[in-house]
Amino acid sequence: MSDFETNLQLRGIVPPLVTPLLARDTLDIDGLERLLNHVIEGGVAGVFLLGTTGEAPSLGYRLRRELIQHSVRIVAGRVPVLVGVTDTAFVESVFLAEFAADCGADAAVLTTPYYFPAGQTELTAYVRNIAPLIPLPLMLYNMPGxxxxxxxxxxxxxxxxxxxxxxxxDSSGDLDYFRSLCELKSERPDWSVLIGPEALLPEAMQAGGDGGVSGGANVMPETFVALFNAIASQDQTAIEQHLSKVKKFQAIYDVGKYASRHIKATKSALSLIGICKDLPADPFNRFLKPQRDQVAEILRSIGIHCK
Known part of the structure; x- marks a missing residue:
């Protein structure tokens, strides 16, 4: 067990931050600063770097480190910084976690290793073996899709x-699984249990969840934070109001025809509101004008000004 405090408890909205890019292997540092300030000023409870929305597996190791270093500097302790350290190679996960800890990050996030599917016995041993080598509190990330x-x-x-x-x-979208996950808090009341699919936030919190890792909070953090607060205070009118806006916003994820459309749409929306460019990591292409126009129309329909 490493020498550090593990009393970090997350409750609220933690956006899985997109990674702003200027070119294939070039971080958009100005865009990153605008994005981090945008979500922090929107009231989020933390930021999660190098997750699915952050396109982590498509980014080079140098750029991942640059992103961590600049993000921790820009955040400057205002909210906790969580860093995805998942890799196909055990040691690369450890190296990235060590770097994140040296930079001042607050926690590491680890999915099941991908490409070669691990059995549950292997997975248990993997986490037991890697946890003592990661010098940060560790959040596990269920992303079976x-x-x-x-x-x-x-x-x-x-x-x-x-x-x-x-x-x-948990990003499985399976509410029965999520409810079972929340029941584990009887053994670990200190655990933070967060849901990925953003429209399921009310059901997740009703089941005992602590909040959401909501991709849409990159674009409209205030709405997601307001929805969380309404659920926490059981204000049904406010819940319906904010959830309606979240569900209308989710129409941007139906623009385009490839699986990459979720990331493209989120980056497209951020570029339309003047936060950062819309360039995704290879092998994906940014939305063309017809798709950008569709995203802009959806944003305007829920009261978001596009530049």
Whole structure:
């Protein structure tokens, strides 16, 4: 067990930050600063770098480190900074976590390793082996749609004795699984359990969840924070008002025809409101004008000004 505090508890909205790019392997530092200030001023409870929305597997290792270094500097302690350290290579995850810790990040986030699917026994051993080498509190991330492997509930139950693990982010979209996940808090009341699919936030919090890792909060953090607060205070009128806006916003994810459209749409929206450029990482292409116009129309329909 490493020598650090694991009392970080996350409750609220933690945007999985997009990675602003100027060119293929060039970070948009000015855009990153605008984006971080935008979400922090919007009231978020933390930021999550190098997740799915951040296109982490498509970014080079140098750029990942540059992103971490600049983000921690820009955030300057205003909110916790979580860093995705998932890699196909065990040691690369450790190296990135060490770098993030040296920069001053607050936690590491780890999915199941992808490409070669691991069995649950292998996965349990993997987390037990890697956790002592990661010098940060560790959040586990269930993303079976992309990694092909679940953190099964029994596996998480077995791993709940690891003090370093501070919670789980679930992007499966399976509410029965999420409810079972929340039941693990009877054994680990200190865990933060966060949901990925943003429109499920009310059901997730009703089940005992602590908030959401909501991609749309890159674009309209105030709305997601207001929705979280309304759910927390059980203000049904406000819940319906903010949830309606979130659901209308989600129409941007239906623009385009490829699986990459979620990232393209989010970056397109951010460029339309003047935060950062819309360039995605290779092999993806930015939206062309017809798709950008569709995104702009959706944003305007919910009261978001486009430049």
């Amino acid at each position: 992309l990694t092909k492997v679940w953190f099964e509930i029994e596996t998480l139950k077995r791993l709940s004795d690891l003090e370093q693990v501070i919670g789980v982010k």
